[in-house]
Amino acid sequence: MPSAEPAPVPSDLPVPSDLPGPQVRLPHSWDEARARAYNCVVPLPAHSVSLDQGIGRILAQDITALQDIPHYASSAMDGWSVAGSPPWIMAQTGLRLTAGQAAPVVTGGLIPAGAKAVLRSESGRLSRDEDGLPVLVLSESARPGEPKGGQHIRRPAEEASAGEVMVRSGQRLNPVHIAVAALAGLDEVRVLGQPAVKLVFTGDEVVSAGLPGPGQVRDTFSPQLAAVVRMLGGSVLEQQRVADNLAAMTAALEDRVEDPADVIITTGATGRSSVDFLRAAVAGLGGTMIIDGIAMRPGHPTLLAEFPDGRLLVGLPGNPLAAMMGLLTVAAPLLARLGSRELPALGEVFCGSPIPESPGRTRLLPYRLVYGLASPTKFADSGMLRGLAAADGVMLVPPHGAKMGGTVTAIPLPWQLP
Ligand SMILES: Nc1nc2c(c(=O)[nH]1)N[C@H]1C(S)=C(S)[C@@H](COP(=O)(O)OP(=O)(O)OC[C@H]3O[C@@H](n4cnc5c(N)ncnc54)[C@H](O)[C@@H]3O)O[C@H]1N2
Ligand code: MOO
Numbered sequence: 001m002p003s004a005e006p007a008p009v010p011s012d013l014p015v016p017s018d019l020p021g022p023q024v025r026l027p028h029s030w031d032e033a034r035a036r037a038y039n040c041v042v043p044l045p046a047h048s049v050s051l052d053q054g055i056g057r058i059l060a061q062d063i064t065a066l067q068d069i070p071h072y073a074s075s076a077m078d079g080w081s082v083a084g085s086p087p088w089i090m091a092q093t094g095l096r097l098t099a100g101q102a103a104p105v106v107t108g109g110l111i112p113a114g115a116k117a118v119l120r121s122e123s124g125r126l127s128r129d130e131d132g133l134p135v136l137v138l139s140e141s142a143r144p145g146e147p148k149g150g151q152h153i154r155r156p157a158e159e160a161s162a163g164e165v166m167v168r169s170g171q172r173l174n175p176v177h178i179a180v181a182a183l184a185g186l187d188e189v190r191v192l193g194q195p196a197v198k199l200v201f202t203g204d205e206v207v208s209a210g211l212p213g214p215g216q217v218r219d220t221f222s223p224q225l226a227a228v229v230r231m232l233g234g235s236v237l238e239q240q241r242v243a244d245n246l247a248a249m250t251a252a253l254e255d256r257v258e259d260p261a262d263v264i265i266t267t268g269a270t271g272r273s274s275v276d277f278l279r280a281a282v283a284g285l286g287g288t289m290i291i292d293g294i295a296m297r298p299g300h301p302t303l304l305a306e307f308p309d310g311r312l313l314v315g316l317p318g319n320p321l322a323a324m325m326g327l328l329t330v331a332a333p334l335l336a337r338l339g340s341r342e343l344p345a346l347g348e349v350f351c352g353s354p355i356p357e358s359p360g361r362t363r364l365l366p367y368r369l370v371y372g373l374a375s376p377t378k379f380a381d382s383g384m385l386r387g388l389a390a391a392d393g394v395m396l397v398p399p400h401g402a403k404m405g406g407t408v409t410a411i412p413l414p415w416q417l418p
Pocket of ligand 2: 325
């Protein structure tokens with residue numbers, strides 16, 4: 001007898017589409033999802049790091065000179081510290097000079113008290129006076145009037161006075177700023193918090209080298225995601241591949257002391273079929289969904305969840321372009337807020353071709369600017385990357401489409417930002 005009940009779905013097979021098609025309303029519009037990702041967290045606290053760890057970080061406190069820089073008068077030339085007019089007799093090193101005395105000095109060396117100038121070695125020569133005593137005289141190559149008062153002496157506080165601000169808070173620190181911090185007398189700098197990110201890639205069919213066989217695909221995430229996450233302000237702690245099963249994903253998402261990530265970004269397994277185990281792993285670890293599906297294409301399965309210990313998870317779809325669009329929509333604002341930065345600015349472009357409606361979803365289309373007009377690139381299906389590689393930005397086409405010549409919002413690409 002045929003049963004009235006539907007046949008049970010074997011647990012190892014994908015459930016046929018209960019994923020959102022055009023008829024299913026996804027919980028968040030693109031704008032809502034982006035705002036939610038920014039607003040669901042607070043900035044990580046500022047902290048002190050050693051100077052070498054400070055490069056590239058954003059300064060959370062002015063760098064102030066702890067003493068005068070330089071803090072003593074020093075010579076800018078190899079030669080002699082001198083007082084009064086030539087000839088000079090040699091004084092004992094370390095003692096105060098009186099008029100008519102000189103003492104040898106090297107570049108950077110301490111200028112003795114009483115010295116009025118430095119005579120560089122080319123401009124002086126050792127000689128003897130009428131009594132046969134050694135004296136320093138001007139050489140033939142000395143310039144007229146040399147040495148002038150204060151010549152070749154680096155005065156104290158010439159570069160900064162004690163207490164003077166040398167680098168302002170808010171500055172992204174380059175290597176020279178770090179050298180200035182050392183000059184100011186600091187051993188550490190206080191910087192804004194920076195989210196630490198762990199990347200977790202799924203896909204048993206994914207191969208990381210060579211040519212993939214039938215049913216396999218070459219990994220397009222590990223070569224690029226860490227770099228893009230860094231451009232978005234995250235520091236990448238590690239990248240990990242996990243097998244396509246619940247236990248492996250659960251283990252990768254568990255909190256570990258040796259792996260203190262603020263944010264975990266996963267790729268793949270975002271579908272709602274029984275083989276897509278990401279949601280099950282999040283639920284099993286007591287996680288809460290903050291964003292579970294976005295009315296956008298590609299990238300609609302992108303999710304954002306929070307674990308009970310405060311760690312965040314961004315789940316990106318496995319399709320390569322969809323993942324990048326999820327990254328720009330959810331990870332970019334999340335990392336910006338955690339790192340105390342503004343919500344990344346959006347731009348506007350003029351649309352170079354009419355784009356038909358697509359009810360219920362925002363389309364994210366990589367575009368190229370041609371004569372000032374933005375035209376969608378080719379090769380921009382969800383599973384492709386060529387279109388994004390060639391793009392000048394990504395257009396946000398609203399559900400009702402766009403007219404040729406009309407303005408549309410555009411997301412700048414992280415690798416094209418100044
Ligand atoms: N019945 C339905 N099926 C699917 C729907 C739907 O609405 N109904 N949506 C499709 C869309 S849209 C997306 S996006 C994907 C999301 O799938 P997952 O996040 O579960 O991703 P996977 O199934 O693991 O992989 C999808 C695709 O991506 C390839 N992939 C994965 N990792 C990599 C990598 N490192 N490098 C290159 N390519 C990768 C993987 O081989 C698959 O081809 O679901 C659709 N299905
Ligand atoms: O919309 Mo899926 O997210 O095509 O890639």
